[in-house]
Amino acid sequence: MSLAIDVRRLRFRYGNGPWVLDIPEMALERGTRAFLFGPSGSGKTTLLGVLAGVLKPDEGEVNVLGRDLASLSGAQRDAFRAEHIGYVFQMFNLIPYLSVLDNITLPVRMNAKRRARLDGAGVKETAALLADHLQIGDLLKKPVTELSVGQQQRVAACRALMGSPEIIVADEPTSSLDFDRREAFLELLFAECERAGATLVFVSHDRTLEGMFSRTVPLPDINRAAL
């Protein structure tokens, strides 16, 4: 089984600040549903930024799908992210001036390789199908400003899943939902990840969700920079 993520001797800091990440080793197999937790300020979002290729590691290797992001240029990392990674934020996931549909189709419009992954299926049809799966099929035409928070998060999940990227990264996407909706959202997300064969890296400081995942990664334990 090949590794989706294989981090070695990673060190990262913002500018000349203190080290935020110092991770000797972290590996996730393909298809894992990983639960990454840690207290606020422990570097969860920062680690996701590094895994997504938005932040450049200062030291070490960050192998994602077999490519070492640390050795890629900024533009190469951007292209890599566009093609292989879907990202869900904690909240305010949507671009306010785009419709629900336009928000969902953004990744495939941004990157031709991601579009090629639709395998000939139409952009709109794929988006509509995903929206149906996540039970927001009737919202496609709506302006995003009229959606509830739970609906917004599901739109964001659709966007992350668009074009079936190998890795879905979610940064506390459920923290603004109540408990029932949290579970419902996760179940929908899991089903879609499974359908696409995607690896899920899910960040939270809420350990009540831990049981739903196949693997738990406690960040303070693996991150030596943790204070």
Next chain:
Amino acid sequence: MLVLDLALKSLRNRAFSTSLTVGSIALSVALLIGVENVRVGMRDSFSNTISQTDLIVGAKGGTIQLLLYSVFGMGSPTNNLSWDTYREWAEHPAIEWTIPYGLGDSHRGFRVIGTNEDFYRRYRYRGGQAIALAEGRAGSEVFDVTLGADVAAELGYGLGDEVGVTHGIGAVGFLNHDHLPFEVAGILAKTFTPVDRAVYVTLEGIEAIHFGWEDGAPPMAGEEHTHEDVLAMEEIEITQVTSFFVGTTSRRDVLRLQREINDYEGEPMMAVIPGLALNEMWQGIGYAETGLRLVTIFVVLVGLLGMLVSLYTSLNERRREMAILRAVGAGPKSIVALLVLESVCLAAAGAICGLALVYVLLSAGQPIVEAQVGLFIPIRPPGSVEWLFLGAVVTAGFLMGFVPALKAYRTALHDGLAVRV
């Protein structure tokens, strides 16, 4: 073009601030182009004050001065030319026609010009238009006077009214020729040139009112001449003219003729080519033009700075949006492109609206301005100057777009995906 699509939708989403920005740029651009149009209109109408006159001849002195007193009714002539000299030149084979002018008197602030029927026949202004009479006839008797349109309108004169003439050209001359009043024979149609503000009499009339003034002072009390003393038209001997306009038989002779006149030994005199002299004069006023243009350019810069401020301040609210775009794979360069494109779109929309606004205002205001001020501003398709301005505005918008864009670029590179508010 995803980025263009995003830029347009984002601008539309901020419709209020977008339209304010476009509006302020449009107004400033309209001002810039409008001022340019008015300037061109003014210069054209200025250089069209007289037309078809090849030379203006007067006593030696300043070029501009000669132009001022014989064309614009401003300033005063220093010397006159003798009638014999004038006649000698009028007979010159290269000269087709002349219009003699006798200057130096006024009527309640308006210049009195002595001339003859050649003025009514030959004088041309603005593209060859001739003098026309609105009422009555062209004065031809000793005590006839023909009024420019503004003179008649402002002083409320009608045909047959009596008009006194003042010696000298001050508003209230104290040396009056009131003992020899003139009678209004005709009123000229409006020309929107200095002709409207002048009073025309015959050269004989000018001589008549100066009978007894040969020594430069008024005649003693009791010695004033009255109408009865004055000789009939054909018996009056004209002694001098102040200047005269010349039409040549062939335009090729103009330069040679000018030199010949300037070298004339009988009397110190000079000839100027009105087109050249008018240009030279306009250059003199050019400082004001440059100043005006500078001011309007600054107004445009202020408009663009307003755009810069609005884009820059919107950046803070848009950090989320930038992070989302980064997350779906947009590189920092796309972020720069987005912001620069927005700035260019704003500037271009402002420039185009400004240009449109100029045409709307011109077509609405042109007849009013022409009637009120006598300034004809032509409506032409945008010329190279307009395109240059528009290009400059869009380029400035492009360059200014980099200010917010580079800030967003730095944020995008260093902040990662954690948006801290």
